[in-house]
Amino acid sequence: METENAINAIIAHAKKYGNYQKGDKLTIVVKNPNFHHDISTVVQSDVKATEFMKHIAKILSSNEHLNNTQCRFNVKIFSIPRGSKATKIMNLANDAKTKNA
Secondary structure: OHHHHHHHHHHHHHHHHOOOOOOOEEEEEEEOOOOOOOEEEEEOOOOOHHHHHHHHHHHOOOOOOOOHHHOEEEEEEEOOOOOOOOOOOOOOOOOOOOOOO
């Protein structure tokens, strides 16, 4: 439960101070000296720590244990470009100019 609360706090802190906007993507990376590779996942904006912990549990083998004090959590925010409303560049009815070959 403490780990879950800590991960939720990390996510909330990253959203608050990381220029997060609704619809952006988050990547959480866990580094641990006992891991062969870092564990990472791209998550939706409304991710909960329990979902991320399940993801880690799937990757760890049955004889591996996770020592939280040795873990380093990095949260990266990817800003998704937002489009704007379409605008007319040229009105063909009013600007009926054609290219002459």
